[in-house]
Amino acid sequence: MSKQPTISTSEYEKRRQSVLKGLKDSIGLVFAGDGGAELHGSWRPNPNFEYLTGITDEPGAAVLLDPLQKISSKQVTLFLKPLNPEVEKWDGARDFIDSKLIAKYGIKSIFRSERLPRVLNAAACKAKKLACLQAFANHDRPVSADLAIFTKVAQRIPGCAIVDKTDLLAKLRAVKSASEQACVREAGRITSLGFESVLRTMKPGMNEFDVQEMLEHAYRSNGSRGPAYNTIAGGGFNGTVLHYGANEQELKDGDLIVIDSGADFRGYAADVTRTYPVNGRFTARQKEIYSIVLKALDASIAKVRAGCTFQQIDKAARDIINKAGYGDYFFHGIGHHLGLEVHDITPDQPLKKGAVITVEPGIYIADECLGVRIEDDVVVTKDGCINLTKSIPRSIAGIQKMMRS
Missing domain, CATH: 3.40.350.10 (Creatinase/prolidase N-terminal domain)
Structure with missing residues (x-):
């Protein structure tokens, strides 16, 4: 071990x-x-x-x-x-x-x-x-x-x-040492075990709290002292509410669920969001919106490197979402620093090598009870970044395959 x-x-x-x-x-x-x-x-x-x-x-x-x-x-x-x-x-x-x-x-x-x-x-x-x-x-x-x-x-x-x-x-x-990065990486690894448990177990008729419980049980069973912040598990309309926290509604067949959660490891936080179909299959409309958000996430992560700003990362995601016609439905910033606090202390300066940040675009269409957010944690490097949470399934095919298993 x-x-x-x-x-x-x-x-x-x-x-x-x-x-x-x-x-x-x-x-x-x-x-x-x-x-x-x-x-x-x-x-x-x-x-x-x-x-x-x-x-x-x-x-x-x-x-x-x-x-x-x-x-x-x-x-x-x-x-x-x-x-x-x-x-x-x-x-x-x-x-x-x-x-x-x-x-x-x-x-x-x-x-x-x-x-x-x-x-x-x-x-x-x-x-x-x-x-x-x-x-x-x-x-x-x-x-x-x-x-x-x-x-x-x-x-x-x-x-x-x-x-x-x-x-x-x-x-x-704002600049994490190698050992701090290792702690965040471990928090991300433990978080991935929680999300994997949800993917393999979730089904219609469960409660949002059941999802929260699966995640947090996996965290504590694998070396974490628990969640780094209050878990969000919002099905259907609740997934369009950014800081939804009740986690008490039944999960309905055909709905998406937005899960925003992360394990704590030795005081350092992971912060991950995934959006999954409750029944294991995306509808055509859900695929459309999900694909836009995933494309925006990939574009914004590609912009991350030492010397860039959150404004530049945000623009990369917002340009794609605006072009698709959903700019009014993306109404929060692209991310934040991550460390001893889930919204870690943020100096007013460009990102430096060794910073750990989140990247999290989203689209929230309340009239359709359709919310999608996808969030990864990355370490800033000289020429790019290292994605600490990429192992948690986020492609449509990968999600549906794991849910079928």
Whole structure:
């Protein structure tokens, strides 16, 4: 059995060093976020925190980055919530801060969170510059955690400024390392097993939820911790609703079903959409629309390469759909970055080699209860791209053959 991909502690260290270099003479602070998993599923940290540390089980943690520290081992400090024996009776034991924990995380400076205000204040007094790394929220949303605490600190230190470094992590996360690409590839492989299960089993009379259950059972049975996002399984008219999520209607003979789903692997997401005939056979009209969308997908994937933009990729698909007379029925963008978030952080720049993106044209004709979307995940290369999800059947002949089997 081949070894499963993973992210090493040395890679997390390399990421932190890249951020320290980008901070220059300012202080950065990234919070994991609060919360817990009590009785309602697993907790996920802030993706920027996970990207820098790999830690996924410490709500309330934070990592301080101080490039002005002369001792390199103190340039990165991890803060963890205090141990609480009463809470741990319910939620499980947590680690002591010792040499084993330092080796586990690859961070030599670790303290409990009550020490954060003192350490941050000392760093701010020295640097007089606090850098926001977390994307700023709209005015009607809560202020980002780093900006909120920096505002309080700056009010108490004359001459201390708050600067914008929100593009720093965005640009780093937009280019995936070989190990990150391997994780997305594995997520795609596991996703393919789920779609294959659906193709071989789905039939009229089943419920949309049955399709969701088949997919997600396959994910968890093959090394995933579950879906990377809420599965969409929309039959008939529901397939024309982009973010349909009820998944509760009976699948009817003669309808198409739009399935948008992807497995999570070690925090990295796959994001795949396929459109299948519920009874295993496309009608002539369904073939017509499906063929247009598939042609648009192939044309847009052919445009992907380092240096191109989403606008250029979108145009390749939209030109084909417009020419066919269905431009008004393709009303969303062509794709997005993919990684620790299914709609991963996206810097305002052309695509770079190593980016992982989705490509997903569609046509949605509500009056005919006819929706088609096809989506693949690709890695951007110098001269093109590598399709990570092409093994999941998408040709009309391939789909019908597998459904007959």
